[in-house]
């Protein structure tokens with residue numbers, strides 16, 4: 168048996184960072200898991216929340232559900248999430264877009280110091296997979312690039328800097344989903360599991376995505392993130408205030424992405440990354456409102472669009488001042 | 489109807505009877521399938537995390553194999569064109585065999601796509617009217633459609649011809665000829681659409697090049713017929729199937745010409761990439777020379793190029809043609825391997841390296857991924873084997889009405 172395990176080294180579930188104190192026990196448990204998986208067939212799924220679920224299997228595309236079906240589905244999901252994360256306060260909403268609103272984001276590159284606070288606030292708000300230390304596979308929607316002063320070439324950027332910031336001769340460029348108006352990811356998806364909402368937010372139906380990852384190949388901003396394993400969120404860290412098209416917990420094998428914090432912005436709040444930013448580099452608002460802060464920036468500052476030549480017409484702008 | 493059922497029954501019986509060598513080959517393929525099945529089970533339980541893929545390189549060995557096999561499937565057309573259009577009798581006999589190879593190849597293509605899905609349980613989302621098929625906008629939706637269509641065409645034409653042959657009747661032209669013409673166009677389209685899958689992505693400069701589609705076709709028409717020649721050699725050596733030398737000679741010619749065009753296009757591509765030294769060059773530089781100390785693909789691509797060139801030189805010199813069965817087929821085997829590497833290591837992987845944000849993360853398939861792939865090859869070769877056996881049985885009269 169141990170020989171077999173060596174041959175297939177990555178089959179064993181990677182121990183979560185906290186559980187790693189008891190190495191031996193984890194090893195034994197995964198050994199039993201592996202055995203039962205081998206013998207008992209499909210019933211022995213590693214995680215009971217992942218077991219086959221007929222309602223989920225037959226669940227329709229978000230656009231094909233009637234309002235009544237949506238309510239039923241969301242109630243079912245709330246029950247499932249409550250059980251999975253041992254709580255009783257889960258809420259899955261489906262608040263729609265507001266009329267006359269189109270969200271836009273502007274980021275001040277002169278101010279950003281590359282502290283990655285936005286990245287982490289985003290993970291907390293949006294219930295991303297926390298990953299495990301040795302795999303380093305926490306899902307993050309925001310990637311902060313350390314750029315050479317005087318260059319806009321992302322290929323010269325450093326992603327995994329650990330030194331103190333801001334460093335001499337560098338500037339910092341956070342990149343997240345640009346909510347493109349001509350979105351390559353939307354065009355690519357073979358099953359319409361991803362689309363742009365009227366307020367500009369590009370969303371994914373996690374119950375419709377088949378996990379082909381064509382959208383990930385299509386996105387020019389590397390903004391689509393895939394659940395390579397069953398996502399893990401510690402019970403006490405989960406955010407129970409969720410949206411069907413946004414931060415509700417996801418499944419193994421589906422795609423996810425930044426939604427400008429759809430749960431928050433559709434309630435009139437700002438995205439979590441905006442509120443956490445200690446330097447005020449992030450400006451968010453309604454592009455259709457001439458008085459909004461983003462609109463004023465676009466109208467008055469020197470803005471630029473990353474990878475403009477790809478022609479995706481994003482709702483995300485960078486500026487210097 | 490009864491007639492047809494006996495035909496099916498007898499055919500299936502025929503497929504599984506044979507000498508020891510034949511049966512051990514089938515047993516070996518079933519062994520591969522078992523390995524693949526086990527590995528795929530692991531993948532469904534633990535997720536695609538058991539592969540070497542990640543968010544940086546999000547397609548790997550599966551899609552590489554898929555891309556290669558689309559070429560093999562499309563290549564059956566090389567024999568259809570002269571066989572049916574010019575009534576070249578000898579080639580016509582081989583066409584059936586070519587189409588059997590195509591069926592096996594398409595089944596593998598479809599299996600590789602399924603193996604790559606994160607949610608295979610939701611496959612029905614692609615099937616109208618239950619699902620929501622993003623047609624005609626998504627190139628992947630197109631690809632699924634043309635592949636299934638090609639499979640049906642290739643099942644129909646040889647199936648009908650063999651049934652008629654079994655009954656000893658002349659096939660009715662209108663029942664198969666239109667489909668033959670259609671399948672010629674279709675074969676080109678499966679390959680073109682697969683190329684568009686890549687070239688349509690404006691955010692991936694390495695793929696977003698007009699030369700990709702023609703290169704796809706050229707390399708397909710090189711590796712595909714080479715693969716078919718190997719199959720024909722086996723059938724010729726081990727069965728009583730009537731086959732002259734002309735068909736193999738004809739296919740060797742096709743392989744050579746397509747191979748030369750492929751190399752020419754490769755040189756043009758390298759020239760355009762490196763001479764102008766544009767920003768787009770990063771993926772190509774990574775592939776051919778390595779980038780910032782990352783060079784996992786460099787040995788692969790140069791092996792591929794070397795094998796490609798040596799094999800073509802061997803074919804041009806025609807020195808090996810009259811030699812023993814092993815020696816004369818070595819160049820073909822080399823071409824197949826070279827083009828397989830070119831599709832995977834040369835085309836799919838470097839498209840993701842560096843990422844659109846400039847990060848370099850290398851990819852190597854995991855053991856589990858190799859096992860699943862082997863399993864799928866097992867399934868495809870198994871299907872090819874029994875179908876070819878069936879065609880041979882009928883052709884030499886081992887299976888006939890009582």
Ligand code: SF4
Pocket residue numbers: 343344345346347350351352353369385386387388389390391424479
């Ligand atoms: S940035 Fe990527 S994921 Fe976001 S809308 Fe554009 S293509 Fe889609």
Ligand code: SF4
Pocket residue numbers: 355356357358359360361371375376377378379380381382383421422
């Ligand atoms: S991974 Fe999901 S969202 Fe992306 S293209 Fe495939 S089905 Fe669509």
